[in-house]
Amino acid sequence: MKYKFNVSQLYLFLNGTQGRTMNQLDLQNFEINQLLESIYFRYGYDFRNYARASLERKVIKRVALSGLSSVTEMNQKVLYEPEFFNLFLKDMSVTVTEMFRDxxxxxxxxxxxxxxxxxxxxxxxxxxxxxxxxxxxxxxxxxxxxxxxxxxxxxxxxxxxxxxxxxxxxxxxxxxxxxxxxxxxxxxxxxxxxxxxxxxxxxxxxxxxxxxxxxxxxxxxxxxxxxxxxxxxxxxxxxxxxxxxxxxxxxxxxxxxxxxxxxxxxxxxxxxxxxxxxxxxxxxxxxxxxxxxxxxx
Ligand SMILES: C[S@@+](CC[C@H](N)C(=O)[O-])C[C@H]1O[C@@H](n2cnc3c(N)ncnc32)[C@H](O)[C@@H]1O
Known part of the structure; x- marks a missing residue:
């Protein structure tokens, strides 16, 4: 599908910040929001309410581990490859536990x-x-x-x-x-x-x-x-x-x-x-x- 805007312009348009240059962090934030929306609509898991800092770290790590160039590329894979989504689901689930913990x-x-x-x-x-x-x-x-x-x-x-x-x-x-x-x-x-x-x-x-x-x-x-x-x-x-x-x-x-x-x-x-x-x-x-x-x- 052809976009009228590139990702950066679309972000500025949606956030009413035309005229301001989008920096790397804005862009990453926007791409992660898009990823979370995709996951919600495609699989019904709503990670939009997960603590943001650790979620971001996990997404960036998954991008790097999978040899992807951006969160947007990861978004495509999540949307079309359920197996890849399962990988992400595993990343999001910290399973550290023990018997009689504390x-x-x-x-x-x-x-x-x-x-x-x-x-x-x-x-x-x-x-x-x-x-x-x-x-x-x-x-x-x-x-x-x-x-x-x-x-x-x-x-x-x-x-x-x-x-x-x-x-x-x-x-x-x-x-x-x-x-x-x-x-x-x-x-x-x-x-x-x-x-x-x-x-x-x-x-x-x-x-x-x-x-x-x-x-x-x-x-x-x-x-x-x-x-x-x-x-x-x-x-x-x-x-x-x-x-x-x-x-x-x-x-x-x-x-x-x-x-x-x-x-x-x-x-x-x-x-x-x-x-x-x-x-x-x-x-x-x-x-x-x-x-x-x-x-x-
Ligand atoms: C760190 S473990 C805690 C295990 C155990 N309660 C303990 O304290 O040792 C966190 C667990 O919460 C689960 N979890 C995270 N989000 C969840 C959700 N939305 N619904 C159900 N379980 C969730 C994870 O899959 C993971 O197994």
Whole structure:
């Protein structure tokens, strides 16, 4: 298709800045906006509300790694090559996780949240942004030790299908286990983590008695809805990748999903301080970033 304007002129026209010369940063910004629009309209993923600086770094890195000359060239590939889009999706999904990450958080859940969970006959827990599943297996172990697992259903969701496949297998490299076992003990573990898995040659796999209580499913926090009433939601180290608008959408979802007096756990660098839904929650554990729902407002 022939354009009447070149990219730079079009940007200036759309932004009402005729007469000003477009610099390199303006141009890059414009091209990235175009890329995000294309992705949204072609695939329905709305990355326009992701924290901008880290998104830009990932786009520029993908352009370089793929030997492309510009973001506009990347835009073309994203539009016409779904496989290439999947690569970008993988770039955007930071899947770093571990078992009993921040053990003091799990200790607080064990010592102070479980006594409240015990008052329910059925317990629903949602791990939103579960990555490769280590956090979901951690809570399953903790619930087993608190004699709560048999009445619990753990929903562990992510928008990254590749991570979910790993999570469903519940099988991890054996060399990761020593730090996980250490975390487990620091989190107040009552026996030994090895009681919960079988060892194969280079991997371990968690017992099906844990897996049977976990449902792994695709759920996209950008656009999907509430799917069940939850007593505890853990969404750790996910909101940091979102801008304020998307953080508000997501915390609104959690508020609607939680039962009255339900618990929400965020990551170490996340808080409800500037969130419009923050007033619906009270702090339960300041250091642990644990909140409790107090109203539907
Ligand atoms: C850094 S990991 C956090 C894993 C785990 N919660 C933890 O704290 O160890 C962030 C996860 O959020 C997921 N994520 C990012 N955006 C998402 C979205 N829009 N919907 C669902 N999951 C998302 C990523 O795919 C990734 O698996």
């Amino acid at each position: 053990p003091y958080v799990f200790k607080k859940i064990r010592q102070q949240v479980c006594s409240h969970l015990k008052t329910y006959s059925r317990i629903n827990i949602w791990h939103a942004g579960c990555a490769t599943g280590e956090e979901a297996y951690s809570i399953a172990v903790l619930l087993a030790e608190e004699d709560l697992l048999k009445r619990s259903r753990i929903y562990a969701t992510d928008y990254n299908n590749h991570s979910l496949e790993i999570a469903k297998k519940g099988s991890y490299a054996i060399d990761k286990i020593a730090p996980y076992a250490q975390n487990y003990l620091e989190a107040g573990g009552q026996t030994c983590l090895s009681d919960y898995y079988q060892v194969h040659q280079q991997t371990i796999s968690f017992h099906s008695s844990l897996q049977d209580h976990i449902t792994f499913a695709n759920h996209n926090l950008m656009k999907d809805q509430v799917f069940a009433q939850m007593h505890l939601i853990m969404c750790r180290n996910v909101l940091i990748y979102f801008n304020n608008a998307l953080q508000e959408r997501v915390v609104g979802l959690f508020k609607d999903s939680l039962v009255h007096r339900g618990f929400l756990v965020l990551g170490e660098k996340e808080s409800l301080e500037f969130n419009a839904h923050g007033k619906a929650f009270e702090e339960f554990g300041k250091n642990e970033r644990i909140y409790r729902k107090k109203s539907d407002l």
